[in-house]
Amino acid sequence: MSRLLGLRIDVDTHEGMRDGVPRLLGVLGAAGVKGTFYFAMGPDRSGLAVLNLFTRPGFLAKMIRSGAPRIYSLRTMLSGTLLPSRPVASAFPDLLRRAAGEGHETGVHGWDHRRWQDRLPGLPAAEIARDQERSAGAYREILAQAPSTSAAPAWLAYEESLLRQDGMGLAYASDCRGTEPFRPVVRGRVLATPQVPATLPTLDEALGGEEVPAFFARMLREAAGSPWPVLTVHAELEGGPFAAPFEAFLSKARGLDLRPVPLGDLLAARVATGRPLPCCPLAPGRVAGRHGRVSVQGAGLLVPGSNQETGTP
Secondary structure, X not given: OOEEEEEEEEEOOHHHHHHHHHHHHHHHHHHOOOOEEXXXXXXXXXXXXXXXXXXXXXXXXXXXXXXXXXXXXXXXXXXXXXXXXXXXXXXXXXXXXXXXXXXXXXXXXXXXXXXXXXXXXXXXXXXXXXXXXXXXXXXXXXXXXXXOEEOOXXXXXXXXXXXXXXXXXXOEEOOOEOOOOEEEEEOOEEOOOOEOOEOOOOHHXXXXXXXXXXXXXXXXXXXXXXXXXXXXXXXXXXXXOOHHXXXXXXXXXXXXXXXEEOHHHHHHHHHOOOXXXXXXXXXXXXXXXXXXXXXXXXXXXXXXXXXXXXXXX
16 A cells, blocks of 8 residues: 655745646646645735844855755745735636645735745734634635635744634634644644644755755655655745656656655545544744744643543543
């Protein structure tokens, strides 16, 4: 029986949507692979990242190491600053419909990716709710249905965003980095919306320190040794200059009997084991190669009022 690999595709920018999504759909279609696409629904304000040069030590070194100027066009790097921002998914509704029509799972990746990534810790609850409502509303306008899954931009989720999201009727979310599907615990309460965390490093975290073919070879080894692996690719990278190495990765995965699937399928397989999902908090943490903090799955807890030793209510 094939081992499963959750495949998550993040679409963060206007050009990633316009150019990277069609390229990835072609690559995935040729390989007979389905994944979960997460679309930023609102403005591409990637140019605001330049402000991190003044507020976050190490950001410039990370940009140089990863070769960002080679990956992102000057238009994208100035978007929302010297040049006006452009919509991401809402500018190309037919591409979102195409991804869904070709059998991929689709969800939302926030409204304003850059704003969430840079300002979430200080955003009031009303603004967090507004962001979540706007992204879900834009998705509904395009596909005439509510999103069934959501992924917080930059793997950043806080108590207010998790609590608000828990009332959206999602099948699951993918808001953090971790080791396996779990139920999040916020303020002692086990939430209804499971989390399917990204478990493997991303290509942009390795650029500058590891050759691209070596990175994908390592991902094959790590995925094969992990019970519930999730790989995140980006429309701007694997749908851009690194499309060919990603295509080779998919071919080699098939040879190793490793089957990429949407995250919903991975979660269903985990639930089908009959073992309760662990209940875990989320906490700020760091990931090698990524600038700044992300939300990380914590250790499983025994939650007061639960009826099983696993902490599952």
